[in-house]
Amino acid sequence: MKQTQTIPETFLGVGYTRDQAGLPLEAVRVPVPQPAADEVLIRIAASSLNPLEYKLADLNFMGRTPPVVLGLDLAGIVVTVGHGVSGVAVGDAVAAMADLNGDGGWAATGGSGGGYAVARQFLTVRKPPSLSFRDAAALPMCFLSAFAGLYGAVQAGDTVYIPGGGGGVAHLAVQMAARALQARLVISSGSRPQSIALARQSGAHYVFDYQRDDIAAEIAELTSGRGVDLVFDATYSERSFVETSKTVRQGGRWSVLGVGPGKTTRLAETHSPVDAILAERNAKHVNINLLRYFSEPATLDSEARGFLQHGMDLAMEWATQGLVVPHVSQTIDSTVEEINAGLQSLKASSGVLGKIAVIVDRDLAAEK
Ligand SMILES: NC(=O)c1ccc[n+]([C@@H]2O[C@H](COP(=O)([O-])OP(=O)(O)OC[C@H]3O[C@@H](n4cnc5c(N)ncnc54)[C@H](OP(=O)(O)O)[C@@H]3O)[C@@H](O)[C@H]2O)c1
Incomplete structure (x- = not known):
């Protein structure tokens, strides 16, 4: 030492x-x-x-x-x-x-x-x-959460929906998708004027009010009826999960941060319609959970360590370049x-x- x-x-x-x-x-x-x-x-x-x-x-x-x-x-x-x-x-x-x-x-x-x-x-x-x-x-926890949800999953030119773009994780995720990973269309949401403004400032092309707007209909219109290639939902809200799962395209990817649909309280499981909605779309349900690496030590293998280390490196690099701040x-x-x-x-x-x-x-x- x-x-x-x-x-x-x-x-x-x-x-x-x-x-x-x-x-x-x-x-x-x-x-x-x-x-x-x-x-x-x-x-x-x-x-x-x-x-x-x-x-x-x-x-x-x-x-x-x-x-x-x-x-x-x-x-x-x-x-x-x-x-x-x-x-x-x-x-x-x-x-x-x-x-x-x-x-x-x-x-x-x-x-x-x-x-x-x-x-x-x-x-x-x-x-x-x-x-x-x-x-x-x-940066560390929020950046790594966004990184685990988006890196390798968002390709340049993709369409992406990240609800709650004024949140700790989501405002970084919006920047990452729009600026670092060069998604073509980034859509976000919020309920307060300040969070809607932060989502916009973070690079979202369209930001809707999740209390007032029919976001699934708006996204259908923006994507010519297809839906988005990828959703990254870091809201921890069952209500949001149900809404955002309706916006993924056929064969798309729906990523959720944390334990996911039906389990947001961690104390009791409730029935969630999300998997049935995703099945109709033949969309993939991906769970992103940084806690797993530490609660299940076998998941912290050399590949996982390398991935997280790369995330930490990119957090510094992209912040310095003004891409994800x-x-x-x-x-x-x-x-x-x-x-x-x-x-x-x-x-x-x-x-x-x-x-x-x-x-x-x-x-x-x-x-x-
Ligand atoms: N397991 C993991 O790996 C992991 C890692 C990091 C975070 N998390 C979890 O992820 C969640 C988010 O973390 P955070 O730091 O980003 O929290 P945060 O800063 O409190 O952000 C929450 C955001 O969610 C938005 N929101 C709430 N309900 C919504 C809805 N129905 N539709 C759209 N947006 C909605 C809010 O928007 P408005 O204020 O505009 O209403 C707010 O901006 C937390 O529960 C956290 O514990 C899990």
């Missing part, structure tokens, strides 16, 4: 201390983790909020033994590397994603630093100097109160646009 500066033995993290405790999260003192052979330890400058964090607190579905510190999106400075790590060194500025069944790096210090987390080497990438720590930390609508300090308020808004679906960034170490984050 290689390290330079003094690292404390413990830090005051933000997380849950009881099984299925739910919100609010609490401050909890935990040991600073030691990196395994293929991991790095990062001193955190910035992180971001994801719905996964309140869901983990609510349900603890990765089967962890609390306390569990959250804050899985990471940007900061590498302070220790495991002995098997090459390509990233102590002192490097990086972006990373912690294992989704591991601990994160939120510190209850109000932005004055002291947060640490480990990440695997294949989920850690050097941060380009032109990208801020804040923006780098807004996170929209940070709110930046908060890493306090228990502010993190709880942000997660509560995500949970209530009340007005979050794009990403909420968390500044864990103000001084470090200001360095870029």
Whole structure:
């Protein structure tokens, strides 16, 4: 193990201390983790909020033994590397994603630093100097979700429907489809003027109001009755799943992020008509779920590692080129109160646009 500066033995993290405790999260003192052979330890400058964090607190579905510190999106400075790590060194500025069944790096210090987390080497990438720590930390989980749904699936010239283009995952997915993967027609939706505007700004050619418009009819008209080649639905809404499945063309692809139709609560399964709708169209139902890699270790094989690493590389490259840029609508300090308020808004679906960034170490984050 290689390290330079003094690292404390413990830090005051933000997380849950009881099984299925739910919100609010609490401050909890935990040991600073030691990196395994293929991991790095990062001193955190910035992180971001994801719905996964309140869901983990609510349900603890990765089967962890609390306390569990959250804050899985990471940007900061590498302070220790495991002995098997090459390509990233102590002192490097990086972006990373912690294992989704591991601990994160939120510190209850109000932005004055002291947060640490480990990440695997294949989920850690050097941060380009032109990208801020804040923006780098807004990318990993949402970018990888969009990447897993679209990369290799969208070809230049395709028609694509991505509902909810003002959301954390979907605003990146719209940019990826329209700008990086060069889809010919990208359609999106939203219910609020701000989210409709963000979907447009992200490159969607048409954005409909899912509360008011008959989107299936609009898409039929835009595609001469065919439907779109691919749907990527990251809304986690059964209502959306039913609507978006009606917009795929014969033989097209319907990708859903997460556990999918009939299972959105994770607590009880309901009957969903989605598979019958897709069967009428002979369309493929694809489940995209980053959590699977970590809950079923056999799925984290070398191919999966290579794929995710390529995703992390492209996240930095495309952000630097201005192709896929996170929209940070709110930046908060890493306090228990502010993190709880942000997660509560995500949970209530009340007005979050794009990403909420968390500044864990103000001084470090200001360095870029
Ligand atoms: N398992 C995985 O691998 C994985 C990874 C990442 C995320 N996820 C899950 O994916 C979901 C999305 O994450 P996120 O970070 O993008 O959340 P988010 O920022 O809260 O975005 C949710 C978006 O969905 C839109 N929406 C809600 N209902 C809709 C409907 N019926 N039709 C169209 N759009 C609708 C909202 O639009 P308006 O505000 O305009 O109404 C909002 O923009 C979360 O549930 C998250 O837990 C899963």
